[in-house]
Amino acid sequence: MALALDSFCRELPKVELHAHLNGSLSRDTMLQLKRFHADSGLADQTNAFFDEFQVGAGDTRKLSDCFQVFSIAHTLTSTPETLALATTLTLQDFQDDGCCYLELRSTPRDTPHMTKVSYIETIIQTIQKSSRHLTMITRLIVSINRNSTCSEIDEITNLAIQYYKNYPDIVVGLEISGDPTVGSFQTFVPALNKARAAGLKISLHCGEVCNPQEVMDMLKFKPDRIGHGICIHPNYGGTDETWAKLCELKIPVEVCLTSNVNTKSSPDYDSHHFKHLYEAEIPVIICTDDKGVFSTSLSQEYRICAETFNLTPSKLARLSLNACQYIFADDTRKMLNDKLLNFINKNAL
Numbered sequence: 001m002a003l004a005l006d007s008f009c010r011e012l013p014k015v016e017l018h019a020h021l022n023g024s025l026s027r028d029t030m031l032q033l034k035r036f037h038a039d040s041g042l043a044d045q046t047n048a049f050f051d052e053f054q055v056g057a058g059d060t061r062k063l064s065d066c067f068q069v070f071s072i073a074h075t076l077t078s079t080p081e082t083l084a085l086a087t088t089l090t091l092q093d094f095q096d097d098g099c100c101y102l103e104l105r106s107t108p109r110d111t112p113h114m115t116k117v118s119y120i121e122t123i124i125q126t127i128q129k130s131s132r133h134l135t136m137i138t139r140l141i142v143s144i145n146r147n148s149t150c151s152e153i154d155e156i157t158n159l160a161i162q163y164y165k166n167y168p169d170i171v172v173g174l175e176i177s178g179d180p181t182v183g184s185f186q187t188f189v190p191a192l193n194k195a196r197a198a199g200l201k202i203s204l205h206c207g208e209v210c211n212p213q214e215v216m217d218m219l220k221f222k223p224d225r226i227g228h229g230i231c232i233h234p235n236y237g238g239t240d241e242t243w244a245k246l247c248e249l250k251i252p253v254e255v256c257l258t259s260n261v262n263t264k265s266s267p268d269y270d271s272h273h274f275k276h277l278y279e280a281e282i283p284v285i286i287c288t289d290d291k292g293v294f295s296t297s298l299s300q301e302y303r304i305c306a307e308t309f310n311l312t313p314s315k316l317a318r319l320s321l322n323a324c325q326y327i328f329a330d331d332t333r334k335m336l337n338d339k340l341l342n343f344i345n346k347n348a349l
């Protein structure tokens, strides 16, 4: 008997390629972290605290306001112990949701209790440790925030390269994220070229706001993947030229439906640009972005996608199968591909 869509989406082996650690903390993870911070003064404000962290569909906050919510998570992951706990619990969440491969991303930052080096070390060690009991495979993408200074860009890029060399089985890529209205892409190009020459894969948050010149510069850079890719089609704040360029290059797009709807980057699910990408046969990968902030999960994003765009289970499974082609860990691709094909055969999809 065919599985109900809900269960089908959970059981479908899925790959998550766009998940920010601090935005992915579930309510339960945050409660556990708060126990470590019981004397921080936040303990009595639990409800207000969660209301602020989660950005729902009816929320009046826009994309630019949403970057502030990360400071809430940052206060809870400012020591090596809490960062390790947050990582462990978040990996478990993804596995419990049927994720078989995760590329987690995070920006190394200095805190009163940690340097950037201990930040990245802690995440790497936690991923290694978790791999002993999880079946899900996890890799790390190092993030650089768009508001970084030139010296921070260099510092984080050098860290990413160094850790990629030391842990090639964990660190796979470098990405740029953060408030899209801040900073200029050109500032990052020398660092990105250096990272790419060292062997790291590159993903760029691209077209989150209307900025056709920057979108064009990013596409010409030919990143391995782009995040969101909203303002590329002319109906969505792009131009004929930016859309033609994406169609020519067919750069895979990490699509985050609920994130875009809840931050008002897309008015609703029906008008989401997924439809244009899918019909133009541009590779799309369904992702969550910040499952904690947007109260979602990867299986929920698959279900919403199926319901909104009338995708059959067979088409959904093929979306997941295709996503395997665009993962950054080259050595894992075949295994994931086989896993998906097995699922497709077993369920006669």
Ligand SMILES: [Zn+2]
Binding pocket: 018, 020, 177, 205, 227, 289
């Ligand atoms: Zn993102």
